[in-house]
Amino acid sequence: MSVFKSLVIASIFLSTAVNAQPSSAVYRNGMVVCAYPDASKVGVDILKKGGNAVDAAVAVQFALAVTLPEAGNIGGGGFMVYRSAKGEANTLDYREKAPATATTNMFLDAAGNVVPNMSLSTHFASGVPGSVDGMITAHKKYGKLKWADLVQPAIDLAERGFVITAHLANDLNRTADAFRKGNPGKTYMLKDTPWKAGELLVQQDLASTLKLIRDKGRDGFYDGLVAKQIADEMKSGGGLITQTDLKNYHSVWRKPIIGKYKNYKIITMPPPSSGGIALLQLLSAVEKYPLHRWGYNQDSTVQLIVEAERRVYADRSKYLGDPDYFKVPVDSLLNPAYTAKRMQSFNWNKATPSSDIKPGSFVGYESDQTTHFSIVDKEGSAVSITTTLNGSFGSKIFVKGAGFLLNNEMDDFSSKAGVPNMFGVTGGKANSIQPGKRMLSSMTPTIMEKGGKLFMVVGTPGGSTIITAVYQTILDVIEFNQDMQQAVSSKRFHHQWLPDEVSIETAATFTDEVKQKLEAKGYKIVVKGPMNRVDAILLNKDGSLQGGADPRGDDTVTGW
Numbered sequence: 195m196s197v198f199k200s201l202v203i204a205s206i207f208l209s210t211a212v213n214a215q216p217s218s219a220v221y222r223n224g225m226v227v228c229a230y231p232d233a234s235k236v237g238v239d240i241l242k243k244g245g246n247a248v249d250a251a252v253a254v255q256f257a258l259a260v261t262l263p264e265a266g267n268i269g270g271g272g273f274m275v276y277r278s279a280k281g282e283a284n285t286l287d288y289r290e291k292a293p294a295t296a297t298t299n300m301f302l303d304a305a306g307n308v309v310p311n312m313s314l315s316t317h318f319a320s321g322v323p324g325s326v327d328g329m330i331t332a333h334k335k336y337g338k339l340k341w342a343d344l345v346q347p348a349i350d351l352a353e354r355g356f357v358i359t360a361h362l363a364n365d366l367n368r369t370a371d372a373f374r375k376g377n378p379g380k381t382y383m384l385k386d387t388p389w390k391a392g393e394l395l396v397q398q399d400l401a402s403t404l405k406l407i408r409d410k411g412r413d414g415f416y417d418g419l420v421a422k423q424i425a426d427e428m429k430s431g432g433g434l435i436t437q438t439d440l441k442n443y444h445s446v447w448r449k450p451i452i453g454k455y456k457n458y459k460i461i462t463m464p465p466p467s468s469g470g471i472a473l474l475q476l477l478s479a480v481e482k483y484p485l486h487r488w489g490y491n492q493d494s495t496v497q498l499i500v501e502a503e504r505r506v507y508a509d510r511s512k513y514l515g516d517p518d519y520f521k522v523p524v525d526s527l528l529n530p531a532y533t534a535k536r537m538q539s540f541n542w543n544k545a546t547p548s549s550d551i552k553p554g555s556f557v558g559y560e561s562d563q564t565t566h567f568s569i570v571d572k573e574g575s576a577v578s579i580t581t582t583l584n585g586s587f588g589s590k591i592f593v594k595g596a597g598f599l600l601n602n603e604m605d606d607f608s609s610k611a612g613v614p615n616m617f618g619v620t621g622g623k624a625n626s627i628q629p630g631k632r633m634l635s636s637m638t639p640t641i642m643e644k645g646g647k648l649f650m651v652v653g654t655p656g657g658s659t660i661i662t663a664v665y666q667t668i669l670d671v672i673e674f675n676q677d678m679q680q681a682v683s684s685k686r687f688h689h690q691w692l693p694d695e696v697s698i699e700t701a702a703t704f705t706d707e708v709k710q711k712l713e714a715k716g717y718k719i720v721v722k723g724p725m726n727r728v729d730a731i732l733l734n735k736d737g738s739l740q741g742g743a744d745p746r747g748d749d750t751v752t753g754w
Contacts, residue, residue, distance in 0.1 A: 218679035218740055221753025225739040226250060227729040228567035229265070229655075232356050233257035234752040236347040237569060240339065242754055247571040248276065248336040249344055251579055252329045254567050256348035256404065259325070260397060261356055263383065263599060264365055264586045265565035265655060268403070268415065270601040271324035272581030273463045274332060275450065275639040277648065279574035283452065283461045283641070284335075288328025288445035289632040290321030290603045293434035298627050301609040308609045315376060317433025319589045319602035321633060323424075325581060326407055326415040328445040335447075345408040352404060352597075355396035359748045363389040365586065372590045382592045399597030416440045423596045431591070442630075446518075453528060455481060458672065459643040465522045468514040469638025472661045475506045477668070478533040490674040491685065491704055493711040497542070499669075500689045500696055500717065503662055504551055505536045507691035512553035515624030516632040522624070545716035548694035563587070564637065564655030568731045570739055576651045576731075578639035580660070606633035636660040642668070648733050650678075654744075656726035659697075662688045663726035671732065678732040682742030686725045697722040 219225075226237035236257040237250040245253075251274065258266025271290040277283050299306075301313045313319050333341055358366070366389045373384055383395070406414035414420065421440045428435045451470035453460045455477040462470035479502035488494045513523055526532060536554055539546060563586035569577045582601070583589075589602040608625045625634040638660050639653040650671065654663045663686055670681035685703040689696050695718040698704060704712070709719060727744035734740050741751030 218677045218742070219751040219753065220734070220738050220740050222738050223572045223754045224250075224570060225731050225741050225751065225753035226254060226567065226569050227731055227741045227743050227749065227751050228254055228258065229565045229727060229729065229747055229749050230258060230261040231748060231750040231752075232261050232351060233266070233567075234750040236351075237567070238752045238754055239347070240344065241571055243339065243343075245339045245344070245571070246336065246573065247569045247575040247577040248332050249339045250569050250571065251567070251577040252333050252337065252344040253347055254569070255325060255329050255579065255581060256345050257351060258565060258567070258581075259598065260348050260351040260400060262362075262565055264362075265563045265581070265583055267323075267581060267583050267588070267599065267601065268325050268407070269320075269323045269593070269598045270581060270583040270588060270603065271321070272328065272579055273467050273635070273637050273639055274328065275461060275463055275578040275641050276332075276336065277461055277576045277641045277643075281643070281646065283450045285448050285450045285463055286328055286332055286445055287448050287466065287632070288324035288331070289466055289635060290324050290601055291443060292321055292604065292607070292627055292629055292631050292633070293436065293439045294442075294629045295434050296604070296627050296629050300627060301604075306610070308613050313605040313607075313609055314585060314602050315372070315589055315591075317428055317431030317589070317591060317600075319604050320428075320433060320435060320591075320600040321603040322435055322439045322443045323601065324443060324445055327412060327443055330412050331445045331447075341411060342408045345404055349401050349404045349408060352397040352401035355394040358389060358391060358393055358395050360391040361748050363391050363393070369587050369590060372587075373592075376589070376591045380592050380594055382597060397597050399595060401597075403596045403598060416443060420596055423593050427591070427593045427600070430594070451524070453477070455668070456672070457644065458649060460640060461642070462638060462640040464517070464524070465514055465634075466516040466632040467635045467637050468510045469636055469661050469664070470640070471514065471524060471527050472506050472510055473638055473640065473665055474528055475509070475533055476502050476661070476665045478528075478530055479505070479537050480669075485669060485673040490670065490676075491687075491708065493708045496687065496696075496704065496708065496712060497715070497717070498540075499666070500687070501540045501546060502537065503689040504546065504548055504691050505554075507689070508548070508551045508553050511691065513624060515634050519628055519631045520624045543715065547716075548691050551691065564657070564660070566639065566653035566655055566727070566729050568651040568653060568729050570648070570651060570731050570733075574648055576641050576648055578641050578651045578653050580637035580639045580653045580655065582635075582637065582655065603633055606635060638664045640664055650730060650732050652728065652730040654726040654728040658690050659686075659688045659725050662686070662690075663728055667728050667730060678730055678740045678742035680742075682728045682730055682744050688725060694718065695720045697725070699723060699725050
């Protein structure tokens with residue numbers, strides 16, 4: 195048997211074995227839950243070698259850049275929430291930034307209208323990538339193992355190839371025409387016949403880029419050959435990112451947003467993520483109500499949650515942005531009295547039209563495709579990371595010679611006040627485009643404590659639905675007594691102020707009776723298909739780890 199065939203069979207066996215899990219996987223020494231089986235195994239291998247949660251996170255981030263090209267990346271950015279075994283909490287912002295020559299009106303035509311797709315599928319769509327600097331910064335502060343040992347598994351996956359799943363094959367086939375259109379003269383991830391599950395995907399140029407990152411650290415990406423390749427790619431399509439932009443990029447440690455829901459402590463991401471503030475607002479809005487008695491996805495439960503979401507997303511549109519450029523009124527937004535006031539207009543007898551809901555006001559105020567992974571190590575340290583290219587496969591433009599995809603995160607800015615982005619989210623001045631500014635995000639990586647001990651690590655991709663999916667997953671566990679896998683698998687619904695509709699996954703998300711009661715009160719219910727891919731870990735009372743990997747994708751729980 196050839197070495198090639200042996201590698202293919204071994205990889206197929208590995209992926210199958212990793213995916214063959216009980217409905218709620220339980221391990222004692224460490225756990226990784228992420229969006230691709232090979233990357234999940236990479237993370238656990240690092241834990242077994244004595245690495246901590248941050249070491250494993252670095253290895254998983256790079257492995258996903260190889261195995262999950264839709265969202266895993268070195269050409270994008272993300273957020274990390276960290277909690278040590280002793281309870282120390284920290285957050286790392288490695289979100290992309292607008293290039294130095296970006297302008298507020300760069301996506302508008304002469305008449306002041308947004309140019310279709312300019313912020314999505316052109317070289318102008320990309321912000322300065324932050325993922326590599328983020329991993330270097332996290333490792334420098336908290337890592338134990340050698341940097342090179344954490345990047346090497348991703349190099350092996352790229353150089354030797356890995357077996358693709360049906361999900362990835364379908365995504366590659368669906369995007370092939372866009373790859374051809376956006377990448378003249380490049381053949382990355384293209385072949386003459388459609389991709390099929392079980393085939394090997396080899397990425398030699400990406401492997402070479404990863405080797406430079408392994409050997410030179412930050413300079414392997416933000417300086418030298420790769421930086422020149424990125425700048426040359428930008429020039430070829432009229433894009434804005436320069437070698438100077440790359441040299442000037444740095445991730446930022448930020449103070450976590452910390453709050454409470456009943457007797458649980460919530461540690462989550464501050465701006466420029468809108469997720470942490472929104473999550474705490476949502477939990478505060480429903481805390482006094484008997485959700486447990488009403489029950490999972492019952493009409494009263496759904497109505498209350500939808501009305502809370504409606505008001506929180508209205509606030510998001512005005513008050514949230516990059517705190518380095520805009521004063522975000524964190525304390526005011528998280529004041530329980532403010533949340534209670536916002537819910538006073540809630541009427542049990544009918545839906546509140548979104549046209550009647552405006553962003554709140556304060557005294558003295560001065561103005562889809564993403565991925566997530568959760569990790570807990572043997573000592574009890576935890577990492578929750580959400581990372582993204584924004585749309586699936588980002589801008590769908592590869593860096594010639596470097597073999598990786600660029601993000602289309604510039605669409606997460608408000609190209610024009612009141613005009614929705616690709617996720618239908620409306621924004622304003624707080625999230626306008628400015629040079630060097632980080633665009634607003636919905637990413638909501640979160641860690642929870644109970645009684646001073648680790649309780650849950652949770653997060654998800656999904657654009658504007660990220661916040662509501664994390665929110666509902668937490669409630670499913672705390673209020674509706676679901677185990678971690680049940681909560682991750684549960685059907686979800688979503689409301690984001692505008693458009694004024696309740697999105698559900700399938701017609702069966704609500705019972706006919708619940709749907710009829712809600713529609714009679716004026717709620718417009720729309721079936722939108724699968725929402726989010728939540729990956730989460732729950733600490734059991736006996737100290738074991740219970741994993742939940744979302745069945746909507748190739749998400750996998752691996753542990754030891």
